[in-house]
Amino acid sequence: MVEVRHRYTSVLGHRVFYREAGPADAPAVVLLHGYPTSSRMFRHLIPALADRFHVVAPDHLGFGRSAAPPADEFAYSFDALAEVTEELLAQLRLERYALYVQDYGAPIGWRLALRHPHAVTAIVSQNGNAYDEGFVPDFWAPVWAYAQSPDPSTEAALREALSEEAIRRQYLHGVAEPELVDPDTWAADHREISRPGLDRVQLDLFRDYATNPPLYPRLHEYFRTTQVPLLAVWGAEDEIFGPDGARAFTKDLEDAQVRLVPGGGHFLLESHLDTVADAMRAFLDEALRRDAPGRAPA
Template sequence: MVAVHHRYTGVQGRQLFYREAGAADAPAVVLLHGFPTSSFMFRHLVPALADRYHVIAPDHLGFGLSDAPPADQFDYTFDALAGLTAALLDKLGVSRYAMYVQDYGAPIGWRLALNDPGAITAIITQNGNAYEAGFVDAFWQVVWDYRREQTPQTEKAVRQALTLDAIKWQYLTGVPDPTLISPETWHHDHALVSRPGNDRIQLDLFLDYATNLPLYPRLHEYLRAHRPPLLAVWGKGDEIFTPAGARAFADDLPDARIHLLDGGHFLLESALDDVIALVRDFLVGSSAGRGQRGT
């Protein structure tokens, strides 16, 4: 069995939790989770990569087991979460790494790449959007409405995303065999976002999400200029980010590897073995797996 360490460390006055496995001098792979989960979503992927890589999977501030200061004591933005992630990696001595991004992890990862392009050896995006083509209007309209105007009506609509039924929907939608998904996943996530005050944290991030779209042109320019090896592995039944979001990467990176698998938004819960095989093959063939060191 691969030893997976569960650690806490102080970063900019906050305690961040992260999972870590693999040799410290191996090529680094950083796993960045989405909403409404945590590094818990990578609990099986971390040991599956750690024989060859130094794997680090943090919980973003306000998620999982990291600190969750009240929204009136911390400005929850994607810029702030990216800054904390960069500071964590700097503290751990990780200056070059491949990144695996999903959902919220994508805009955090895009900021890391734009702020330090030379740090990124490869990108794996699993239902992590970077193009307007991938958005499902039926899902996102309530977020855009809330951004435009914060009223009791728009807040009530966006709060539905924090309910147990909505989180369960994220896990099960698009999955060919829902019995493959453990109910612990949505109950685990719901319990953490239901902690006192966490709703305001999530509402602040819903408000800030619209700041991600203006970054897309800069990100596309970065992809064309730096040409990082990129794997898009996507649950094709996702009704939050559609397969169009995966295919769009080829517009800027014609050599991108794009794989659409049977599954939904949280593809690792139903197609773990397929994803592991694709990721390992991709990393071995990219600069991330050919002797690049994490420190």
């Protein structure tokens, strides 16, 4: 049995929760979750990786078991969430690591890569967008409208995304075998983001998402310059980030591996865990075979 540690630490004055497993001297893999979930989305993936990797999966501020300071006390943005993650990894002395990014985890991970390009040994993008081609227009139109003009009418459309039915749809849309998806996933996510004050937190992050596409040209230059090993393993039926977003990585990364999973949606781990885990293990074994251990000496 793989032992998964559930830990808390203080990062920049905030309590941060993270899951950790695997040998401390093994190559490090950092798992970054998306909206509206937490590191709980990796509860099955972590044991599948931890026999040969040192796995760390934090909850972002405002999600899961990490602190959720009120929006009028903490300026929620992807820059801020990346700063907290950056400091956590520094505390854990992870100087080199592979990244797994999904949904919100992608803009956080991209900021880490741009700030520390030599730290990132490989990237696995599971429906983690990095190109304009990935945005499904019908889904994103209300987000762009709210970012451009935040008022009661544009806000109302995004408040719908906080409902349990909207979260349930994120988990089930396009999934060929929806009975594989545990209903506790969307119920727990809805319960957590429905805590008092978290609506404002999520609305602030919806609005801040508009800061991510302007970052893409720098990110693409990073890809071209470093040729970082990248695997895009993507739920092909995702209505949020479409499969063109996965294919686009090949524009800047000559050896990018793109695997589109039919019958898989936005939360691919819930229905195709073995597919993702097997692809990751093979990819990371190859990408990291000459890389140094992920944790610096004491």
